[in-house]
Amino acid sequence: MNKINQFTFLLFVLLVLSLSSHSQSAVEEAPQGYDVLRSEIPHGKIDTITYNSSTVGTNRKALVYTPPGYSKDKKYPVLYLLHGIGGDEKEWLNGGHPEVILDNLYAEKKVEPMIVVLPNGRAMKDDRAGGNIMAPDKVQAFATFERDLLDDLIPYIEKSFPVINDREHRAIAGLSMGGGQSLNFGLGNLDKFAWVGGFSSAPNTKSPEVLIPDPEKAKQQLKLLWISCGDKDGLFRFSQRTHDYLVTNNIPHGYHVIPDGLHDFNVWKSSLFLFSQLLFK
Ligand code: FER
Numbered sequence: 001m002n003k004i005n006q007f008t009f010l011l012f013v014l015l016v017l018s019l020s021s022h023s024q025s026a027v028e029e030a031p032q033g034y035d036v037l038r039s040e041i042p043h044g045k046i047d048t049i050t051y052n053s054s055t056v057g058t059n060r061k062a063l064v065y066t067p068p069g070y071s072k073d074k075k076y077p078v079l080y081l082l083h084g085i086g087g088d089e090k091e092w093l094n095g096g097h098p099e100v101i102l103d104n105l106y107a108e109k110k111v112e113p114m115i116v117v118l119p120n121g122r123a124m125k126d127d128r129a130g131g132n133i134m135a136p137d138k139v140q141a142f143a144t145f146e147r148d149l150l151d152d153l154i155p156y157i158e159k160s161f162p163v164i165n166d167r168e169h170r171a172i173a174g175l176s177m178g179g180g181q182s183l184n185f186g187l188g189n190l191d192k193f194a195w196v197g198g199f200s201s202a203p204n205t206k207s208p209e210v211l212i213p214d215p216e217k218a219k220q221q222l223k224l225l226w227i228s229c230g231d232k233d234g235l236f237r238f239s240q241r242t243h244d245y246l247v248t249n250n251i252p253h254g255y256h257v258i259p260d261g262l263h264d265f266n267v268w269k270s271s272l273f274l275f276s277q278l279l280f281k
Contacts, residue, residue, distance in 0.1 A: 028274070029270065030269070030270040030273040030274065033104075034101060034104055034105075034270075034273050035097065035100055035101050035104075035269055035273075036100070036104075037097075037100050038103070038104060038107065041068075041103060041104070041106075041107040042068035042069065042103070042106070042107070043068060043099070043103050044065050044066055044067045044068050044070065044099055044102065044103055044106070045065070045066050045070065046063055046064070046065050046093065046099055047063070047064050047066070048061055048062075048063055048064075049061070049062050049063075049064055049156070049157075049160065051152060051153055051156035052152065052156075053123070053148050053152040053153075054151060054152055055123055055144065055147040055148040055151055055152055056123050056124060056125060056127075056144075056148060056152075057125070058125055060119075060120060060123075060127065060148070060152075060153075061089055061120060062089050062117055062118060062119040062120060062153060063089050063090065063093060063117070063118040064115060064116070064117050064118070064157075064161070065098065065099050065102065065115070065116040065117075065118070066115055066161075067102065067106055067113045067114065067115070068103060068106050068107075069106075069113070070113075071162075072162050073162070074113070074162060075162050075163060075164045076113055076114055076115045076161070076162060076163050076164065076169075077112065077114045077115075077163070077164055077168075077169035077170065077171070077279070077280045078114060078115045078116075078117060078157060078161075078163050078169065078170055078171070079114055079115070079116045079117070079171040079172070079173065079195075079276070079279060080117050080119060080149065080153075080154075080170075080171065080172045080173075080182075081098065081116050081117065081118055081173055081174060081178075081272075082119065082121045082172070082173070082174025082175070082177075082178025082179075082181050082182055083118070083120075083121055083174065083175065083177075083178050084174075084175050084176035084177050084178055084202070085133050085134070085138075085139070085142070085176060085177040085202065086129055086133050087129055088120045088122065088127065088128060088129050089118050089119055089120040090118075091129075092118050092175075092268075093118065095265045095268075096265050096268055096269045096272065097269075098116065098118075098269075098272055101269060101272055101273050101276070102116070102272075102276060105273070105276065105277065110277050111276050111277055111279070112279060112280040112281060114171075114276075114279065114280060115157075115161055115163060117153070117157055119145070119148075119149065119153055121142055121145045121174070121177065121178055121181055122138060122141040122142060122145065123141045123142075123144040123145040123147070123148040124137065124138070124140075124141035124144065127141065139204070142177050142180075142181055142204060143181075143184075143204070145181060145185075146181070146184070146185045146188075146189075149185060150185075150189065150192065154170075154192075167190070167191060167192055167193060167194045167221075168194045168223060169280065170192060170193050170194065170195070171193065171194075171195030171196070171197070171224075171279050171280070172185060172186040172193050172195070172196055172197070173195075173196065173197030173198070173199065173226075173272075173275055174197075174198070174199065175199045175200055175268040175271075176199070176200050176201065176202045176235070176263065177202045177204055178199075179197075179198035179199045179200055179201030179202060179205070180198065180201045180202045180203070180204035180205035180206075180238070181204065182196055182197060182198050182201075183196065183198040183201055183205050183206070183211055183227075183242065184204070184205065184206050184211065187211045187212055187218065187225075188206075188211070190217065190218065190221040190222070191221075194221060194222060194223040194224070195222075195223050195224045195279055195280070196222065196224065196225050196226070197224075197225075197226040197227070197228075197271070197275045198226075198227050198228075198239065198242070199227075199228050199229070199267065199268050199271040199272075199275075200228070200229045200230065200233050200235055200239070200263055200267055200268065200271075201227070201229070201235065201238050201239055201242070202235055202238065203235065203238060205238045205242065207241075208241060208242050208244075208245030208246075209245070211242065211245075212245065212246075212249070212251065215249040215250070215251050218251055219250075219251055219252070222251075222252075224253075224254070224278055224279070225246070225251065225252070225253040225254070226253065226254035226256070226274075226275050226278065227239050227242055227243055227246075227253060227254065227255050227256070228254075228255075228256035228257070228258065228267065228271040228274070228275070229256075229257060229258070229261065229267070230257075230258040230260070230261020230262050230263065230264075230266075230267045231257050231258065231259060231260065231261060232260055232261060232262050233261060233262055233263045233267070234263065235263060239255075239257075243255045254274075254275075254278070256271065256274060258270065
């Protein structure tokens with residue numbers, strides 16, 4: 001090779017290297033077995049808690065996953081992990097087994113010790129998922145949950161568990177309606193949450209200009225904003241439109257598009273796998 005060809009070749013190599021390290025498509029995937037129960041490793045624990053909701057005027061239930069090695073002598077950050085329109089506080093547990101995914105990650109030291117709270121995000125007296133789940137009062141209850149979360153559940157968790165109670169140690173994420181809630185509540189309360197994730201976010205997601213009216217403030221305050229969706233999900237456009245606005249306004253974020261991904265737990269489980277490893281680091 002002559003000098004010019006050598007130079008051209010070097011430029012080409014540098015170009016390929018820089019493309020592969022920045023490309024959005026060069027994302028890692030959850031490896032085989034990430035969601036399979038391993039009996040030989042330590043396991044976290046799941047408890048049901050009951051808190052008094054001044055918002056709803058009832059006692060409400062949530063599940064709490066504490067990690068392997070959990071101790072009241074340590075202090076933990078907290079992830080609030082929200083369900084979809086057809087679910088309740090047990091949807092993640094029954095459909096996604098987040099405890100298996102997280103136990104496996106702990107066994108490989110790939111996740112920061114944290115408490116995961118699985119609330120019921122339908123803040124109304126009858127908060128079960130029965131009947132017409134699309135009824136206006138039930139959909140409204142997903143918006144009302146913002147007050148229940150901030151005024152009732154978070155204070156309960158913070159007085160009942162050894163948690164670090166500041167924004168940098170509080171995350172919110174969820175699937176579908178819960179994804180919309182997470183973006184709405186997280187970005188709408190940056191003084192409360194520094195880590196925000198929306199998986200397959202639903203039409204309840206506020207329009208980007210309303211979600212992030214002040215891009216500079218969001219940039220300063222956010223530790224992580226992470227969006228995922230399957231490209232075959234009928235709700236894909238809600239994630240895309242948020243992503244487009246974030247790109248236009250230079251707001252750093254993760255955008256994970258799952259090829260052929262649908263509106264299902266394959267997407268939500270691998271999203272939890274990827275998102276949880278970024279938290280509190
Ligand atoms: C809608 C379509 C889907 C809607 C909500 C959903 C409130 C939620 C889906 C889910 O949570 O899985 O029009 O309107």
